[in-house]
Structure formats: C-alpha cells, structure tokens
Amino acid sequence: MSLADSQPGGSNGADRLALLAFKGRISNDPFHVVSSWNESVPYCEWSGVICGGRLHPNRVRALHLSSSGLVGSLAPEIGNLSFLREISLFDNSFHGEIPHEVSFLSRLRYLILFNNSFEGEIPPNISQCSNLIQLRFAYNNIVGKIPEEFGTLSKLQFLSFHFNRLTDQIPHSFGNLSSLDTISGASNDLSGSIPDALGQLTRLIFLGLGGNKLFGTIPPSVYNLSLLGAFSVEINQLQGSFPPNLGLYFPNLWRLSVFENQ
Structure with missing residues (x-):
C-alpha cells in the first residue's frame, strides 16, 4: 500500500x-x-x-x-x-x-x-466476486455456456442474459442462488430441461426462458415458487400440461406465456 x-x-x-x-x-x-x-x-x-x-x-x-x-x-x-x-x-x-x-x-x-x-464467453471466475447483487449481460453477442460456478453467488438477486447466443443447459447449481428474484434468459440457444433445482428459489418473482430450445416437462418443484409473478417459457419444445389448480400455486402470477411449445 x-x-x-x-x-x-x-x-x-x-x-x-x-x-x-x-x-x-x-x-x-x-x-x-x-x-x-x-x-x-x-x-x-x-x-x-x-x-x-x-x-x-x-x-x-x-x-x-x-x-x-x-x-x-x-x-x-x-x-x-x-x-x-x-x-x-x-x-x-x-x-x-x-x-x-x-x-x-x-x-x-x-x-x-x-x-x-460484448463477445466471447462469460468468464467463469466472475463467480469470485462473491458480493455481486446484480449481474446483467443482456443484449450482447456472448457465446458458450452459463458457468456452473455462478451457483456460488449467494447474494445475487438479479441475473439477466437474454438476447445473446448462449448454449448448453441451465446449470443445476442455480438452485443454490437463494437470494435470486429474477432470471431473465430469453432468446438464446439454451437446451436441455428446466432444472428441478429452480424450485428451491423461493424468492423468485420473474422467470423468463422463452425463445430457447428447452424440452421435457415443467418440473413439479417449480410450483413451489408462490411469489412468482411472471413465468415465460414460450417458443421452446416443452411438453406436458399444467395442474388445474395452477392459480393456487401461483397466486401472484400476472404473466403466463407458454405459446409455441408442445
């Protein structure tokens, strides 16, 4: 010094x-x-x-x-x-x-x-910034996968990466992001299924994953997210159906967007 x-x-x-x-x-x-x-x-x-x-x-x-x-x-x-x-x-x-x-x-x-x-991949060692509250990469040209290491960001509240060219799966480690209230990841090339671990994010109010290549069913754990206000998974390859009492699970829901799926 x-x-x-x-x-x-x-x-x-x-x-x-x-x-x-x-x-x-x-x-x-x-x-x-x-x-x-x-x-x-x-x-x-x-x-x-x-x-x-x-x-x-x-x-x-x-x-x-x-x-x-x-x-x-x-x-x-x-x-x-x-x-x-x-x-x-x-x-x-x-x-x-x-x-x-x-x-x-x-x-x-x-x-x-x-x-x-911005181009290239997201540096995985950004996870060393353990005090991060907001991480916002949307509307860039970022490629590659979302680092699994992001699951260590226990203080993260807002994560947005929509409108990039990200690929691969949504990390299961996201289930550790206990402070998270927003995931905005629409319009990428994400594949795989929606991780069951997202049901652990009990503070989540916005989940936006439309315009990707996600498949499989919506995991039942997602219905634990009683604070969820917006749930957008349109333009994917998801299957299955919603429970008839969906409103009881999501009493705060104001946006439900599921068009162009299976």
Missing part, C-alpha cells in the same frame, strides 16, 4: 492508471465523456467516476458511464480498481471479451453491461 493510499483523502496511483488504461481502450467518444479525463483535474472529479468511503474517500467506488455513446473494449486494468462496487456501462458499443480480471474485484456488487456488443 502506498503512503498516499494510507492517508484519508490521499489519491491512489493505481486507480488513476487503471482509469487511464480504460480511457485508452475507447476508440470513439462522441460526447467527450472520457476524453475530458486529464491530469489537470483530480480523477475523482472525472465524468462518470464516483469515489467515496469513510476510510478511503479517494478510491474509485463506481463507474457510471451508461448511455455515453462509447465505442471500444473493456481494459483488463479495470481489475486494479480494487474498491470498485459498481460497473455501469449499459447502452454503449463496447466489444471484445469481458476481461477475466473483473474477477479481482471482490467488493463488486453491480456488473451492468447490457446493450453492448
């Missing part, structure tokens, strides 16, 4: 260098958001950079750069922002892979990357 870092109010060279590396990966900045980042202004005053904390007020806690028109890739040096709790980059044009260095951010609570052009 540097002397500056150890002093309340002191700046941190690692944070500054990481932010400059982030800026260096931006190829187009139409609103001059990161192009305004320069040495004449303290980095905690740079646009979209939020610092704070009682003991370390000049450590970067959040990057709020959504809807900024940014084009570029995400610098691996972002993993050096060790006090970061939120990355909010939605509604831009980031491309390339999500760097595995994100997994170094043990304090991270919100990773919000939807509506970009």
Whole structure:
C-alpha cells in the first residue's frame, strides 16, 4: 500500500492508471465523456467516476458511464480498481471479451453491461466476486455456456442474459442462488430441461426462458415458487400440461406465456 493510499483523502496511483488504461481502450467518444479525463483535474472529479468511503474517500467506488455513446473494449486494468462496487456501462458499443480480471474485484456488487456488443464467453471466475447483487449481460453477442460456478453467488438477486447466443443447459447449481428474484434468459440457444433445482428459489418473482430450445416437462418443484409473478417459457419444445389448480400455486402470477411449445 502506498503512503498516499494510507492517508484519508490521499489519491491512489493505481486507480488513476487503471482509469487511464480504460480511457485508452475507447476508440470513439462522441460526447467527450472520457476524453475530458486529464491530469489537470483530480480523477475523482472525472465524468462518470464516483469515489467515496469513510476510510478511503479517494478510491474509485463506481463507474457510471451508461448511455455515453462509447465505442471500444473493456481494459483488463479495470481489475486494479480494487474498491470498485459498481460497473455501469449499459447502452454503449463496447466489444471484445469481458476481461477475466473483473474477477479481482471482490467488493463488486453491480456488473451492468447490457446493450453492448460484448463477445466471447462469460468468464467463469466472475463467480469470485462473491458480493455481486446484480449481474446483467443482456443484449450482447456472448457465446458458450452459463458457468456452473455462478451457483456460488449467494447474494445475487438479479441475473439477466437474454438476447445473446448462449448454449448448453441451465446449470443445476442455480438452485443454490437463494437470494435470486429474477432470471431473465430469453432468446438464446439454451437446451436441455428446466432444472428441478429452480424450485428451491423461493424468492423468485420473474422467470423468463422463452425463445430457447428447452424440452421435457415443467418440473413439479417449480410450483413451489408462490411469489412468482411472471413465468415465460414460450417458443421452446416443452411438453406436458399444467395442474388445474395452477392459480393456487401461483397466486401472484400476472404473466403466463407458454405459446409455441408442445
């Protein structure tokens, strides 16, 4: 730890260098958001950079750069922002892979990357960010399977990955996500059956898996989800039927979408 870092109010060279590396990966900045980042202004005053904390007020806690028109890739040096709790980059044009260095951010609570052009697979070691509350990858070009390791994210409440190109099965480890209230995974290429383990997610209020290649029957355990408000599994290859007293199982249901199945 540097002397500056150890002093309340002191700046941190690692944070500054990481932010400059982030800026260096931006190829187009139409609103001059990161192009305004320069040495004449303290980095905690740079646009979209939020610092704070009682003991370390000049450590970067959040990057709020959504809807900024940014084009570029995400610098691996972002993993050096060790006090970061939120990355909010939605509604831009980031491309390339999500760097595995994100997994170094043990304090991270919100990773919000939807509506970009990220490619490649989801780094499984993001599961090391054990404080994650929201993980939002929707509307990208991500491929491969959903990491089984995500089942260790016990604090995760919101998971969205709809409109990507994800394949393979829904991990059975999702049954361990006891804090989860939202799974939004429509319009991928997911296959296999709906895991029986999803019936363990008693806080779930939104389950959206339409537009995939799921088959088999809806497991009876799903009827344990009495808080469920939206259940969407349309455009799959599911079979079977619902119990006649469905409303007793789902008293809070406001959306039921099952068209184009078997």
